[in-house]
Amino acid sequence: MHEILTDYPLDDCNSFGFRARSRLVVRVRSEDDLKSALADPGLANLPRRLIGGGSNIVLSSDFDGVTLLMRIAGRRLVEAHADHWIVEAAAGETWHDFVRWTLEEGYPGLENLALIPGTVGASPVQNIGAYGIELADRFDSLRAFDTTSGSFVTFGREDCAFAYRDSVFKHRPGRYVVTSVRFRLPRPWQPVLTYPDIAATFRDAASVTPEAVFDEIVAVRSRKLPDPARIGNAGSFFQNPIVPAEQHGRLKADHPALGGYPQADGRMKLSAAWLIEQSGFKGTRLGHVGVYDRHALILVNHGGGSAAEIVALATRIKDGVKAKFGVQLVEEPVFL
Template sequence: MDIERNVPLQTYNTFGIAARALQLVRLRSEDDLHQLLAHAGHAAQPKFVLGGGSNVVITGDIRPMTLKVEIPGKRLVAETDRHWIVEAGAGEVWHDLVAWTLAQGWPGLENLALVPGTVGAAPVQNIGAYGVELQDRFHELDAIDLRNGQTFTLNAAQCGFGYRDSVFKHPPGDARDHGLAGCAVIVRVRFALPKQWQPELDYLDLQRKQAETGVARPTAQQVFDWVCAIRRAKLPDPAVIGNAGSFFKNPTCTEAQVRDIIAREPKLVHYPMPDGSIKLAAGWLIDACGWKGKAVGKAAVYDKQALVLVNKGGATGGEVMTLAKSIQTSVYERFGIRLEPEPVVV
């Protein structure tokens, strides 16, 4: 285990923001982390966990010790009558895992194709796309407590999954609050992939693909291909244009709030939710405020999808956040809706 100094992070965050980690440790195995925590001086230092860097906005050099999670591995660990239980190391690229499971004949993750990031980051965010969330396929995970070095396992209920949310996004609190932000590193994740698989096609863009192709009963591979095509048409490739994917969460509000907005904005894009709330399309709200294509310095709103902020080349984290806050203010002043960013700001 080596500690690297002053490591450039531009290639380690999908926004492509230039910054440095003053100290960086690459975790390629669980033992690497145990060794680090066994050293009293290292164990006491503040730490920042970095996976694929796809859900982070870096606003300056990172002073806490950066733990770069690179733990590999993909395998089938068990079978039940209903599921294949597949395990992956936290450092595996998420999209590669999705493609690999399909190649093995284990469907279920295809709607989450091309979601950027690593396997270990997926439960933190409870990633979701095209009608499927990680929690729908989650079995359990193993993590290491940074406070005492102990390995522990969490099931779905213990992860406290919500919309782009989990216990890993909340700080520790009193006895009722089991937040683990900054306190744990996920090392392995296991998924329960259904043997009685049915395609998830509730999302409008997938229904359009189905109509275009005339395929009544698509295979998991066909759904995967459709999702990849949809994402590539709508969203910029981080390897070409720096970005962190969808920058804001789709907000939810009450039926009364929606009626009030529709009275002024009849074209409001909204979706009823099972709990009676109504989800609004954040991209539509931003576009309606005229932000598509506009920039602050080298940070801009993507001209094909207003929900995505991009780095036009040389953008700083400060410029990204100035743009984001300007958008939030604009949407609130027009609609009375507060947009919440998805990425972590460091």
């Protein structure tokens, strides 16, 4: 049976470290907790929201409703086949800890996604990705509670409608609560070394190990990205924009240093960090918040900051990039 906590501080439940409280909180430690909380008549008429690791949200104010904190734990090998493993993790598991566990247990394939903050349950919602791999590339299925039908449902890969930092769950907020995710990890393992700063480390792909890739990804991300425990942040704040090839060509003519990553549909993905830095925002401060001085894609809370300051800074950055390059940036975090 679920436990209801009152006037609960959420400062430690969001990686920006913004001060906020929730009128009521339920720590969801099992599917039964989830079902009973959603069926509780005392909570039925209150606004409701779900928070996992809090690493991809911007909390704007106190919440006069019930916050569900996803805390379901568990991870296991489901099936072992000649050409793949199926592994499963509960939604409340910390993503990085799960990735490390898969390697310790001998099920590689997620190492390029090491050190991404957040929980397993949030990973398919955002279709997280880094260094040449997206979650969709390793996804098998997930189990979720449908708040409309009041029953559990299973989503296969096609059901999720994965796209760049997108899924069906982002377009139906609040309807589905992910409780566990399964991953299909191919065997024999092959390293993914498509990113230059990773490939440069491994000259001989035949001798690369999953653990070595994991360690290098952790090292690279640690050099570039601030630890939320020291400097409040939500990781990459803007999506890398994808533009038509013709627009990329025009921009390249005006800005020869502009890079680009070809997409399957012929469009080009640009580096949001490069656009922001070239627009003069790297290291900028606005009140208590700013743009990280080592990576222009990260907005940080230097201490005492607020959602209002982050919104103001993000707006200034979007306007500046739009004016200089004609490209519209889109935020990654969810504003609550």
